[in-house]
Amino acid sequence: MPFSIATWNIxxxxxxxxxxQRLLEERAPDVLCLQETKCPDDLFPTAAFRKLGYEHIAFHGQKGYHGVATVARRPIxxxxxxxxxxxEDSRHLSVRVKAGGKALLLHNFYVPAGGDEPDPEINVKFRHKLDFVAEMNAIRADHDDVSGSILVGDLNxxxxEHDVWSHKQLLKVVSHxxxxxTNFEAMRAAGGWVDLMRHGIPLDQKIYTWWSYRAQDWAASDRGRRLDHVWSSPNLTSLFLDYEILREARGWDRPSDHVPVIARFNLD
Structure with a gap:
C-alpha cells in the first residue's frame, strides 16, 4: 500500500x-495533518483519534485560535x-516519521490569513503574514539518501494564475x-521545495482546495482558491504517486471551508 499524508484545515x-472520523474511516491516511484546530493541548481529543487507530499524536494548540496537530498510525x-x-501563535509543528526506509521530516503549517486590506502599512495582519512567509525561508527541504522532507498545510x-477562479479579479485580494x-514562490524555490500539487499538472488547469462560506451555493459558483499545499524535497518526487482533493467534503454537514488533500507516495 502507498504511504499517504492528508492535510486539512479543519x-x-x-x-x-x-x-x-469520516475522513479517517473512508480514506485511512497513514498521517493526518490538521490546521486551525482551535484547541488547547489539554483538551485535544486524543481518545477519539486513538479509538480510530491513530495512536501517535502531536499537537501545538491554543484556546480558540490557530493550532496545528499531526496524528499517525505509525510512530512519530x-x-x-x-x-x-x-x-506565540501555534502555527507550526514538525515531526519525523519513517516510511520506505527513509526518515521523513514532516512540517505542518498554518500561515496567517492576513486580514482584508492588502497594505502592510495600514494592516498589521497583512504585515504579519508577509513577515511570516519571509521567516519560512529558514525551513529548508533537507534530504539525503536515507531522508527527505515534506511540508504541508494551509499556507493561505x-x-x-490558475490557483484561483479569476486571476484578474483577485489581484488585489489577500491571498493572491x-x-x-512573488514572495511565496521565491521562498519555496529558495528552500529547495517542489510543489507536488503542480508536479506534472498543466499550469492552466484550475486547482482549488477552499471555497468561501460567503457563497450562497459554493458548488455552483465554484469560486475557489488553492490555499492548501503539499511540498517535498526533490528526492521524493520520483516516489510521489498522486494526490486527491476531496472536494465532496465541502458539502458534508457543517463543513470546513477547506477540504482535505491526500498525497500518496511509493513508500511503505
Missing amino acids: NSVRLRMPLV EIVEKRRFCGI IAPL TPVET
Whole structure:
C-alpha cells in the first residue's frame, strides 16, 4: 500500500470531529495533518483519534485560535514547534516519521490569513503574514539518501494564475496579491521545495482546495482558491504517486471551508 499524508484545515477539531472520523474511516491516511484546530493541548481529543487507530499524536494548540496537530498510525517523533515573528501563535509543528526506509521530516503549517486590506502599512495582519512567509525561508527541504522532507498545510496563499477562479479579479485580494505570490514562490524555490500539487499538472488547469462560506451555493459558483499545499524535497518526487482533493467534503454537514488533500507516495 502507498504511504499517504492528508492535510486539512479543519476549522475547530472538536466541533468537526465527526468529519475527521469520516475522513479517517473512508480514506485511512497513514498521517493526518490538521490546521486551525482551535484547541488547547489539554483538551485535544486524543481518545477519539486513538479509538480510530491513530495512536501517535502531536499537537501545538491554543484556546480558540490557530493550532496545528499531526496524528499517525505509525510512530512519530516530535522535532520542533517553531515560533514565528516573535509571536506565540501555534502555527507550526514538525515531526519525523519513517516510511520506505527513509526518515521523513514532516512540517505542518498554518500561515496567517492576513486580514482584508492588502497594505502592510495600514494592516498589521497583512504585515504579519508577509513577515511570516519571509521567516519560512529558514525551513529548508533537507534530504539525503536515507531522508527527505515534506511540508504541508494551509499556507493561505494561492500562488499561480490558475490557483484561483479569476486571476484578474483577485489581484488585489489577500491571498493572491503580487507581493504575496512573488514572495511565496521565491521562498519555496529558495528552500529547495517542489510543489507536488503542480508536479506534472498543466499550469492552466484550475486547482482549488477552499471555497468561501460567503457563497450562497459554493458548488455552483465554484469560486475557489488553492490555499492548501503539499511540498517535498526533490528526492521524493520520483516516489510521489498522486494526490486527491476531496472536494465532496465541502458539502458534508457543517463543513470546513477547506477540504482535505491526500498525497500518496511509493513508500511503505
